[in-house]
Amino acid sequence: MSEEHGADPLHIPDAPHRPGDEAGFVEWPWSPGDLERPDVDCDASETVALAEGLVRVLGDDNKSSGEWDPKLSTEEMITGLEHMMRLRIFDDRMMKMQRTGKLSFYMRSFGEEAVAIAQTMALKDQDWLFPTYRQPGAQFVRGRDMVSMICHCIGNEMDNVKGRQMPVHYTYREGRFISVSSPVGTQFSQAVGVALASGYKGLDEVTITWIGDGASAEGDYHYALNFASIFQAPVILNVVNNQWAISTHKNFASKNGNFAVRGLPYGIPSVRVDGNDFLALYSVTAWARERASRGLGPTHIEVLTYRAGAHSSSDDPSRYRPSDIHSHWPGGDPIDRLREHLKETGGWSDEMHQKLSEKIDSEVMAAYKEAVKFGDLANGPYPSSDAIFTEVYESPPWHLEEQWDEMKKWRDS
Amino acid sequence: MSEEHGADPLHIPDAPHRPGDEAGFVEWPWSPGDLERPDVDCDASETVALAEGLVRVLGDDNKSSGEWDPKLSTEEMITGLEHMMRLRIFDDRMMKMQRTGKLSFYMRSFGEEAVAIAQTMALKDQDWLFPTYRQPGAQFVRGRDMVSMICHCIGNEMDNVKGRQMPVHYTYREGRFISVSSPVGTQFSQAVGVALASGYKGLDEVTITWIGDGASAEGDYHYALNFASIFQAPVILNVVNNQWAISTHKNFASKNGNFAVRGLPYGIPSVRVDGNDFLALYSVTAWARERASRGLGPTHIEVLTYRAGAHSSSDDPSRYRPSDIHSHWPGGDPIDRLREHLKETGGWSDEMHQKLSEKIDSEVMAAYKEAVKFGDLANGPYPSSDAIFTEVYESPPWHLEEQWDEMKKWRDS
């Protein structure tokens, strides 16, 4: 057979830049004001331009404009900025601690801080969040105590996941933030069920969920869009296209690189939005929420962004892409952009920013110090290994009781 | 909780007609000649009209027209007609025999005879067919002996599936017709692998596969489109939209009822074709084959048709739709339409048709009589139950040898 094989008889895509290449992206053809904001009861077919284009609000001049401008107050924007800064500082601290063995593993939201924060701020408190590991920031919006987040990550006695899952697998029922699960994609289709339950109960609750560009290749993506459209679920379905799935470029997830348009044939209004533009994200999400809340069904959103850092603490992206590539991303940095806009509109200054940053820094540091009091992965104490046996079922059947006793015997010997 | 529930708080679709309703469909807005036949190297975006419209060649006046007219010779059309008639007569005979217990179960292609026959005729002999249970007609095109098909269905000694699968689960390697499997949808994604293997070997082989409107909700549908587009597989992906999945109307498979357009966001050129129009089907398939063969990758086709009969011999459609509904289908009947066209063009007459029908009738009857010589399900003899143990693996491991011996002990005692 060997003779027949051509040199490259299969079409295998590649990433546009590999280590050693000069990084660079084509300039975006999209500007704020390009796209109209249709009525929320529009049909999917009226959103073609929204799906093929890019909703932006913040321009290169740091001004906001266009129909999609959500006209947030300065305080709201400062709150958003603060949450994003908090997340970045928090991530950096955790990452440092991971390097010292205080936690086993970590995943940052670096470069994507706006996504969960702007989107959650655009929702109501009763709405359900069904995140991946890349949306922990939503918890700040919902008021979660940072100490408790750290306790989870460092796997100590106070971890509310009780030492069962890896770090970053938060659960926070009080804030309607549903437990993160490692298998990618599963939450996307489940979220449709969460939303349908709200609908069934006749409650004004909307469910929002996210999936990565990579994970959108799972069957769950298709299930979600299909079930959501057929049963008109009050759900917001986001594909966070950060260009990478670990080392695999989005060219292996979509031939033409546009994820937003995939919602259209399902009859779901679909929008692509600049994921590093806090205002655009907020606005598109508020629009989608209104649709869901008014019984108009799902909205499909591609959040266009760039994974600025490594996939996780186990990853070394310099093996598969130029090290400085993220700094070339046309969408810039979400924190920088909101900060500059706030400065532009007069509500903010470099000094205020610096002060806020320092405040958060010490907040995070204080929270960290508080958290480690309850232990950390390097030194313990850990959650009791009794937690291996509890909550497997509502109450342990005999075989778990028996094994639990046996485990105790070994542990306590 | 009960108070909050509205009467119909969830949007649950329905079928347009239920038993007791007057059947009727809106008239088709599509005519032959509406749509251009783009160059085979066109981009998906150039096929939007093809996916949103309907490729037709045979008009209500029974004439063929438009760019998509494949200009088949009279002989080719008569061959197609004959295969379709053969399939219908064959199906009717098998169905009768099922009622007498000669076979356990049966599924007809009634109303959909054109699909596999026209499409397979448009391909080359080296092309791979990966069918569902609704495309047995392709075997006639590839020259399979009818006796051997019946032997499979009646589960006798000569069944080449060796009594292992239910009737209609044909396999015919000689004709590159790949073994039918019951789990719906699985073949769709597998076919992409078949096609990629041909590509890898550098051979001019195209793979064609089919999936139902219902089964397109499985994950395999998404895998197929995604893998096919990313690796540019030489594959033809057909969704046979016959409006029903057993009792479930296509409104539970797609909100807007158009399956063709689902290929577009994957970057796959997509076409909707009248599935009861032999010439249109032939032409669209030939176009898709040329694309694949020229290294231009996959084509996605919605075949618009109507399941005229019951889902299977176990089904009673009068429980969920008006009994005469299929006679209202705007696409008419595929055999009638090709017959009338042939008459119109002067190559055919009612007498010739009648004679051919009688010839096939006796052919089928003769084949049936020949087949039952080797046994049938009611009376045996069956394939040896030794076939339970062979070909589970390339050769039976010790535990199968041992169980085989034990089975023989019981069987032969």
Add this chain to the structure above:
Amino acid sequence: MPNMNMVESVNNALDTMLSRDNDVIMFGEDFGYFGGVFRTSDGLQDKHGKHRVFDSPLSEGGIAATAFGMGINGLRPVVEIQFADYIFPAYDQIVNEMAKVRHRSGGEFWCPVTIRTPAGGGIRGGHHHSQSPEAQFTHTPGLKVVYCSTPYNAKGLLISAIEDNDPVIFFEPKRCYRGPFYGDPHNVPTWSGHPEAEVPESHYSIPLGQARLALEGSQCTVISWGAMVHVCERAIAESGVSCDLIDLQTLVPWDREAVVKSIEKTGRCVIVHEAPKTSGFGAEMAASIQERCFWSLESPIERVTGWDTPFPHTTEWDYMPGPDRVAAAIAKTQED
């Protein structure tokens, strides 16, 4: 008390729970308007409304995922997988998600979903309408696994499954929907007149984890579940050996007390299931029994099972364990 076949008793259980609990919601392929390919949901949509009983897209993965989401958001979904053979596209959602969500979330979220599915052979279903995949679920902590065998226990167990706050995989032996099936395809009785087909109209439940002693004896313990329970009944009669017949009913958690008590009495054991032998749930039974009752056992535990092959179509009677094979195994346990 009315006589019901198993289609009717399952239908009645579903109806009972729809009537009692507004959080109960049901869907599946061909489940709503049509009433299911086996008719188990016949009439339920008409009675309870199409927002509570409806058709789903043809997507087992989507069905499971949607049920999961509804379950963690306060509903009590009951979904049907049309044939157990088609549960595998939902396997990830079941074993990685449903089974683990209570645990993984520190108890913050749980998933009271019931997945009903007709399983097993005997209807000329060939490879993909005959499988009995219970063992593939018993290995997953967090799931409960139930296999009914009669109209009476079908209803009582199904009600318990629906009321349970953990995910339950509920297998219905399709061969027994309309009659008890004693392994002889030429002699096919209905449920009419059968004592286990006397089914109360009202709500009742059979606790999960409790076995049923179908026959009582002294010389051998026969353990089975699903359709094979009836085959065992016939085999025991044929064998002339006095046997306990334990219908396990729940596989996870199984009723060890009942099993151990019986083995300590009889000292001999035969386990019977339709699924292939290797790694079938019979393996777990045998392993556990020898662990616990080693000193009581007077002969090897026998397993009578489907072969380690796919399920055949025309020759299914050479595949499925019949009374003869079971009777021979019972006899073998009596040898030494």
Add this chain to the structure above:
Amino acid sequence: MPNMNMVESVNNALDTMLSRDNDVIMFGEDFGYFGGVFRTSDGLQDKHGKHRVFDSPLSEGGIAATAFGMGINGLRPVVEIQFADYIFPAYDQIVNEMAKVRHRSGGEFWCPVTIRTPAGGGIRGGHHHSQSPEAQFTHTPGLKVVYCSTPYNAKGLLISAIEDNDPVIFFEPKRCYRGPFYGDPHNVPTWSGHPEAEVPESHYSIPLGQARLALEGSQCTVISWGAMVHVCERAIAESGVSCDLIDLQTLVPWDREAVVKSIEKTGRCVIVHEAPKTSGFGAEMAASIQERCFWSLESPIERVTGWDTPFPHTTEWDYMPGPDRVAAAIAKTQED
């Protein structure tokens, strides 16, 4: 002979087969350009071309389906599932399709696919980076199931798996990629100097279905596979009992001859695996052994396994069987 760790020997096996057979083609998530998250495919794309070694979309179901199609059309695909925990979206394609295609097609089509996947705990992976789901494949006729344990057998078994004309699920104990792992997280040796890490550069194979006698003794038979083989080695030393240690290597079909021969000699048996106890492959082992060797057994067969719970993160050392638990089970078999 070079010393290789298991990452290197797996890589070497893949390289060997790519070099020998043009029909061999490989893909998986992060498998091509990057060389795999565990580095097992490092350098292979550069050497053999990106049409033979490439990345796939993040879709285990799609990977399995594509491999199936390539396999029935004459290629010999070797695919990687990044973690065994993520094999479940592909479960339907594996158990309903790959496993049955040769049989269902009357032998007209077959599927010589190898699915490699890193499995097992010990890397702080929590629920979904630690599972060892071998038992969920051993129940499916038509599949072969292999679990390597050392650099030497990893290469030899993987070559056999790739050359085999049936679908093979090939588990690699990720905890042993870089060292033999004796169950003590604080003492983590590498493979350097280990005799089973002497790996020939050239092609060789270890037949599927053959166990490896890792230690020879007389008083007890310890059966294990994967990472637990090394834990057993340590436990045997701790126990002071003279044991046969059987590394099963292939689970389907397993080497009954080797097992029976050993049990007939020792009369005692301990089976050790990481996966949960209920319906783990240890159940099949115990059930089969008592069937075959009942009269040789002098004490109950013991199973030492993971608990019937999800796999924990911080407390994984209280979950995974360690040498102490195994040693105690060995001692227990010696009691009477």
